[in-house]
Amino acid sequence: MLHNKRLILAHFWLAFGGFGVALLLGEWQMYIRSPLHAWLGNPELYYRSVTAHGTTMAYVLPTLVAMGFGYAITEAALKRPMIGARWAWAGFGLVLLGTITAVIPVSMGLASVLYTFYPPLVGSPFYYIGVVEIVVGSWIWVALMSINLHAWKRDNPGAPVPLAMFANVAGSYLWGWTAVGAAIELLFQIIPAALGLTTTIDAGLARVFFSWTLHAIVYFWLMPAYIAYYTIVPRAIGGRLFSDPMARISFALFLVVAMPVGVHHLFADPQVGAGFKFMHSVFTALVSLPTLLTVFTISASVEIAARLRGGKGALGWLKVLPWGNPMMLALAFSFVMLGFGGAGGLINMSYQLNASIHNTQWVTGHFHLIFGGAIVIMYFAIAYDLWPHLTGRALTSFRLMRVQLWTWFVGMIVLTFPWHYVGILGMPRRMAFYDYTDPAMAGEGASVMMSVLGGAILVVSGILFLTVLVRGHRAPKVDPGEYRFSVAVHQPATMPVALNGFGLWLSLMLGLTVINYGFPIAHLLALPDTAVPVVRVGGAK
Amino acid sequence: MSEDKLFSLRNRWFTVTVGLTVVIALVAALFGFIVLPSLQTTATFADAWDKICSAAGLVRPSTLASPVVKPDFQTSEVIVTPQMMGPVDTVSIGRGATLALRCTMCHGARGLSEADSPNLAGQYGIAVYKQLQDFKTGARTSAVMSPRVTDLSDQDMRDLAAYFAYLPRLPGYHPTGDVPPPRIVTGGAPLRNIPPCASCHGTIEYKTGSAWLEGESPVYLKAQLEAFANGTRRNDISEQMRNIARNMTKEEIDSAAEYFSRQPPADGSAAGLQ
Numbered sequence: 001m002l003h004n005k006r007l008i009l010a011h012f013w014l015a016f017g018g019f020g021v022a023l024l025l026g027e028w029q030m031y032i033r034s035p036l037h038a039w040l041g042n043p044e045l046y047y048r049s050v051t052a053h054g055t056t057m058a059y060v061l062p063t064l065v066a067m068g069f070g071y072a073i074t075e076a077a078l079k080r081p082m083i084g085a086r087w088a089w090a091g092f093g094l095v096l097l098g099t100i101t102a103v104i105p106v107s108m109g110l111a112s113v114l115y116t117f118y119p120p121l122v123g124s125p126f127y128y129i130g131v132v133e134i135v136v137g138s139w140i141w142v143a144l145m146s147i148n149l150h151a152w153k154r155d156n157p158g159a160p161v162p163l164a165m166f167a168n169v170a171g172s173y174l175w176g177w178t179a180v181g182a183a184i185e186l187l188f189q190i191i192p193a194a195l196g197l198t199t200t201i202d203a204g205l206a207r208v209f210f211s212w213t214l215h216a217i218v219y220f221w222l223m224p225a226y227i228a229y230y231t232i233v234p235r236a237i238g239g240r241l242f243s244d245p246m247a248r249i250s251f252a253l254f255l256v257v258a259m260p261v262g263v264h265h266l267f268a269d270p271q272v273g274a275g276f277k278f279m280h281s282v283f284t285a286l287v288s289l290p291t292l293l294t295v296f297t298i299s300a301s302v303e304i305a306a307r308l309r310g311g312k313g314a315l316g317w318l319k320v321l322p323w324g325n326p327m328m329l330a331l332a333f334s335f336v337m338l339g340f341g342g343a344g345g346l347i348n349m350s351y352q353l354n355a356s357i358h359n360t361q362w363v364t365g366h367f368h369l370i371f372g373g374a375i376v377i378m379y380f381a382i383a384y385d386l387w388p389h390l391t392g393r394a395l396t397s398f399r400l401m402r403v404q405l406w407t408w409f410v411g412m413i414v415l416t417f418p419w420h421y422v423g424i425l426g427m428p429r430r431m432a433f434y435d436y437t438d439p440a441m442a443g444e445g446a447s448v449m450m451s452v453l454g455g456a457i458l459v460v461s462g463i464l465f466l467t468v469l470v471r472g473h474r475a476p477k478v479d480p481g482e483y484r485f486s487v488a489v490h491q492p493a494t495m496p497v498a499l500n501g502f503g504l505w506l507s508l509m510l511g512l513t514v515i516n517y518g519f520p521i522a523h524l525l526a527l528p529d530t531a532v533p534v535v536r537v538g539g540a541k
Numbered sequence: 542m543s544e545d546k547l548f549s550l551r552n553r554w555f556t557v558t559v560g561l562t563v564v565i566a567l568v569a570a571l572f573g574f575i576v577l578p579s580l581q582t583t584a585t586f587a588d589a590w591d592k593i594c595s596a597a598g599l600v601r602p603s604t605l606a607s608p609v610v611k612p613d614f615q616t617s618e619v620i621v622t623p624q625m626m627g628p629v630d631t632v633s634i635g636r637g638a639t640l641a642l643r644c645t646m647c648h649g650a651r652g653l654s655e656a657d658s659p660n661l662a663g664q665y666g667i668a669v670y671k672q673l674q675d676f677k678t679g680a681r682t683s684a685v686m687s688p689r690v691t692d693l694s695d696q697d698m699r700d701l702a703a704y705f706a707y708l709p710r711l712p713g714y715h716p717t718g719d720v721p722p723p724r725i726v727t728g729g730a731p732l733r734n735i736p737p738c739a740s741c742h743g744t745i746e747y748k749t750g751s752a753w754l755e756g757e758s759p760v761y762l763k764a765q766l767e768a769f770a771n772g773t774r775r776n777d778i779s780e781q782m783r784n785i786a787r788n789m790t791k792e793e794i795d796s797a798a799e800y801f802s803r804q805p806p807a808d809g810s811a812a813g814l815q
Contacts, residue, residue, distance in 0.1 A: 039728045276596055278572060440732055496554055512566070534623070
C-alpha cells in the first residue's frame with residue numbers, strides 16, 4: 001500500500017517531463033552536427049543545448065527516478081507509511097528549485113560549460129548553485145532512506161531487511177558518498193570562481209574530484225534498474241528470484257567497488273600517477289563482478305519462470321517466456337544493451353585500449369547505450385509497473401507499451417552502434433561542427449546520419465512513453481491491490497548481520513576511497529603553481 | 542546468526558571481505574607501482590623507491606629530459622589573464638589621451654586611421670597593452686613603432702590602452718556591404734587545425750587577449766596574417782596565430798581580411814570601461 005502517492009508521482013512527472021524536453025534537444029544536437037544540416041554558425045548554441053541535455057538527463061532524471069522509486073519501495077517493502085514525508089517534499093522542492101535555477105542561465109547561454117563543468121571554463125554561478133540544490137535535495141532522500149531503514153530494524157529486531165529496501169538504501173548510500181566529490185569541486189573551487197571571489201582554479205584537482213563522482217554516479221543511475229531486475233521482474237513474469245543473498249552481495253559489492261574507480265576517466269590526464277591509474281583500472285574491472293552475478297541470478301530467475309510455465313529443454317524454455325509482457329521485453333532489451341555496453345566498457349577501462357578511443361565519439365556512444373539504453377528502458381518498465389498503484393487506474397495499452405519498448409531498443413541500437421563506429425574511426429567528441437566535405441571525414445557522414453535516424457526513433461518512443469503515462473491518468477479506476485516484490489526460491493528467515501546492514505560495506509567503501517583517492521588528492525593540494533586563470537563563458541575584455 | 546558482532550575477527554564475513562579487499566589492493570599496488578614501472582623501456586629508475594614515486598605521480602626531473610631549447614629570438618613576456626588590466630579610472634584615460642597625441646599621425650586623431658595602420662578606437666585594452674609591451678621588448682618589431690615605445694613606462698602603456706579602449710568604435714573608412722561571412726571566419730577548417738576566426742575575435746565568441754578586428758584595414762590584416770605565416774611576426778603566445786596562418790590558403794587570408802574590414806563596429810558604444 002502506497003501512502004504518499006502524490007509525492008512519488010511528482011518525482012516521476014518532473015523526471016519524465018524533463019526527459020521529454022532533453023530528448024528533443026539530444027536529437028537536435030545529433031541532427032545539426034550531421035551532414036544533413038549546414039554548419040550551425042554559432043557553436044555556443046550547440047554547447048548550450050548539450051549542457052541542458054546533459055544536466056537534465058544525468059542529474060535531474062535519474063536522481064528523481066531514484067528518489068521517487070525509493071519512496072515507493074520504502075512504503076511497499078516495509079509495509080508502513082514513510083517517516084519524514086514532509087522532508088521528502090522539501091527535498092523534492094529543492095530539486096525542483098535547483099532545476100529551475102540551473103536551467104535559466106543555461107538557456108540564456110550564460111553557462112554553456114556542459115554538465116561535467118570543465119573548469120577552468122566557468123559560467124554563471126546560478127548554474128552551479130542549481131546543481132548543488134539538486135544534490136542537497138537528493139541528500140535529504142539519502143537521509144530519509146537511512147532513517148526509515150533504521151526505524152524498521154529497531155521495530156523488527158533480527159528480521160531480514162526486505163531485499164528491495166536493502167538495495168534501495170545501498171543505492172542511496174552510494175549516491176550520498178559519490179556526490180561528495182563533485183560537491184567539493186563545486187563548493188570550494190568552481191562556485192568561488194564563478195562568483196568572482198577567485199580568479200584562478202586548479203583544474204587538474206577539480207577533474208580528480210569530479211572523477212570521484214563521475215563513475216559511481218553511473219552505478220547510482222543503474223541502481224533502480226538493478227532493483228527492478230531483482231525485485232520486480234521475477235514477480236511480473238510469474239517466477240521466483242533465484243537467490244536473495246546473491247542479490248544482496250551484488251548490491252553490497254556495488255557499494256564497495258563502484259566508488260574508487262573514477263580515475264579511469266583521467267587516463268589521459270597528466271596530474272594523476274600511472275600507478276593510481278592502474279589501481280583504478282583494477283577496481284573498475286572488479287565492477288563487472290556484481291554485474292555478472294546479476295546477469296546469472298536474473299537469467300536463472302527467468303528460467304525458473306519459464307520452467308514453471310512448462311518450458312522444456314536446454315534452451316527451449318526461452319520460447320514459453322511471456323514475451324508479450326512489457327516487463328519481460330524490457331528486461332531482455334536491457335540485458336542485450338547491457339551486454340554490448342559492458343563489453344565496450346571493458347575497452348574504456350583498460351589503460352592501453354582506452355588510448356584508442358579516449359575523447360572520441362565512442363565514449364558518447366558507450367554511455368548512451370548503457371545509460372540511455374540498458375538503464376532508462378528499465379525506468380520505463382518501473383513506471384509502467386508502478387503507475388496503476390500511483391494513479392489507482394489500470395494501464396491497459398499493452399500494445400502501445402510493447403511498441404514503445406521495441407522502438408526504444410531499436411532506436412538506441414541504431415543510434416549508438418554507428419556512434420561507436422565513428423569513434424573508432426577517430427571522430428572526436430564535444431565538437432559542434434564536423435567538416436564532412438573533407439575527404440578524411442567524408443566517410444563518417446553516413447554513420448552519423450544513421451545515428452540521426454536512431455535518435456528520431458527514440459523521439460517517437462519517448463512520445464509514446466509519455467502518452468502511455470498520460471493515458472494511465474484517464475483510464476478507468478481499478479483496485480491495484482498491494483504492491484508486491486518478487487519472492488525468492490528460498491525466502492530468507494534469517495540473514496547474516498553483514499548482509500542485513502551496511503556497516504561492513506560502507507567501511508570498505510570509505511577505506512578504498514582513502515586508498516585510491518587519498519594520495520592523489522593530497523599530492524595535488526600540496527603541489528604549488530597548479531592553478532590556472534579562470535576562463536569565463538563569454539570572455540572578459 | 543544475526544546476533545553476531547559485525548566487526549569481529551570471529552565473523553567470517555568481516556575477515557574474508559576485508560582480507561580479500563586488502564589482498565586485491567596490495568596486488569594491484571604491487572603491479573601498478575613496482576612491476577609495471579620495471580617493464581617500461583623508455584624510463585630509467587634509480588631504485589624501487591624511485592619507481593614508486595614515479596608511479597604515484599610525484600613531479601621529478603626526468604632522467605630522459607633533453608635540454609630546454611630556447612628560441613633564438615625574443616618572445617612575448619606578457620602573461621595574458623582576464624584580470625591583467627585591473628580597474629581603469631578616468632585619470633588613466635586622461636593620461637592616455639595626452640600620451641596618444643604622439644600616435645595621431647598614423648592612427649588618426651580619434652584612433653581611426655585614414656591610412657592602412659590599425660584603428661585603435663574601441664580596441665580591447667589587453668590587445669593594445671600587449672602589442673606596446675611586445676614592441677618594447679622586441680618580441681614584435683616595426684621600423685615605425687619600435688623607436689616610439691622605448692621611453693614608455695608600464696603605466697604609460699596601461700594608460701594608452703585604457704584611452705583607446707575608451708574611445709567609441711566608429712565605422713572604418715572601408716567600403717561596407719552585406720557580404721556573407723566566408724567559411725574560414727565562421728567554421729574555420731577543423732581538419733587543418735584552424736578554428737573559426739569568429740570564435741576568438743568576436744562575432745561568435747570573444748576570447749581574452751584576442752584583438753577586435755571589425756573595420757580594420759584589409760591591407761593591414763592581410764599583412765599580419767602573412768607575417769604570422771612566414772614567421773616574420775612571432776609575438777603570438779604559444780604560436781596560436783602562426784599555427785593558424787601557416788595553414789591558411791591565400792584565398793582564405795584574402796577573404797578573412799576583406800570580410801573583417803567591411804564589418805561595422807560590433808557594438809557602437811565604448812568597450813573600454815566594462
